Amino acid sequence: xxxxxxxxxxxxxxxxxxVNTYKTPGIIAPPETSASKAGNLYITTATxxxxxxxxxxxxxxxxxxxxxxxKSVYISAITGGLGVSLNLLSSLTGTTNIISGxxxxxxxxxxxxxxxFSSTNxxxxxxxxxxxxxxxxxxxxxxxLNGGIFETNYTGSIIVPNTKSITVTLSGSLTVAxxxxxxxxxxWWEI
Numbered sequence: 001x002x003x004x005x006x007x008x009x010x011x012x013x014x015x016x017x018x019v020n021t022y023k024t025p026g027i028i029a030p031p032e033t034s035a036s037k038a039g040n041l042y043i044t045t046a047t048x049x050x051x052x053x054x055x056x057x058x059x060x061x062x063x064x065x066x067x068x069x070x071k072s073v074y075i076s077a078i079t080g081g082l083g084v085s086l087n088l089l090s091s092l093t094g095t096t097n098i099i100s101g102x103x104x105x106x107x108x109x110x111x112x113x114x115x116x117f118s119s120t121n122x123x124x125x126x127x128x129x130x131x132x133x134x135x136x137x138x139x140x141x142x143x144x145l146n147g148g149i150f151e152t153n154y155t156g157s158i159i160v161p162n163t164k165s166i167t168v169t170l171s172g173s174l175t176v177a178x179x180x181x182x183x184x185x186x187x188w189w190e191i
Contacts, residue, residue, distance in 0.1 A: 030155050032076050032115075035189035039119025041076065042112040042188055046129040049083070049181030052174050060171035061182045062134050064104050066126040067160050071190045073125060074156035075166065080184040081149035082172040092180075094145035094172040098158070102137030102167035104130040115187070124190060134167050145172070156189070 035041040050059045067073050082094045107128035114121055143150070160166045170184045 032189065036115045039114055039116045039121040040189045040191060041115040042123045043115055043185060044110045044112045044127050045183065045185045046110060047181065047183040048131050049179060051179050052177055054177050056174040056176050058171055058173040059180045059182050060131060060133065060169060061184050062104060062130045062167055062169040063110070063184055063186050064102065064128050064165055064167040065160065065186065065188065066165040067162050068126060069124045070162055071124060073160035073188050073190050075154045075158035076156065076187040076189060077151065077153045078168055078186055079151040080170050080182065082145055082147050083181040084147050084174065085179040091175040092147050092172060096143050096145060096150065097139050097169045098141040099134060099137040099139050099167040099169065101165055102134040104128055104134060105132035106130060134169055137167060
């Protein structure tokens, strides 16, 4: 068998739906790639855990991003998970919600990390976390969870304009004793 050219030439064309030539490749990267290169992609994380008694209980974490600037926030992804170490057999349930607005009780300020480690840019958003239940706001997305990790990519399809906020919650419940942890990550870019 003879060797064929790696790249298409006019005397040996390869027919396909997308002509991917060496000089103009048909490679498309998500917008997060450009945002990160420009130093405008940010990530924040929050976690909590509790050792629950014989009757079980629940653990929750919330992250809120408030936009009080002239920029817009484009949500890239929401990831996280429920971890459980059981002392007895138990029923684990979990849920994650995305809320437009909402109020946090006893919030803690979070410092977002720039995904481009060589960039000196910092996020202009106010980012806070709380382990208490969120009040108010409008839930527009909810998903039940099992133990383990989850990932939802939005690629900028959720947009938070100025004067608005987005709150993401993650909660888990056990019916008997065990150690339950929640971890929540939100990534976004702002322009």
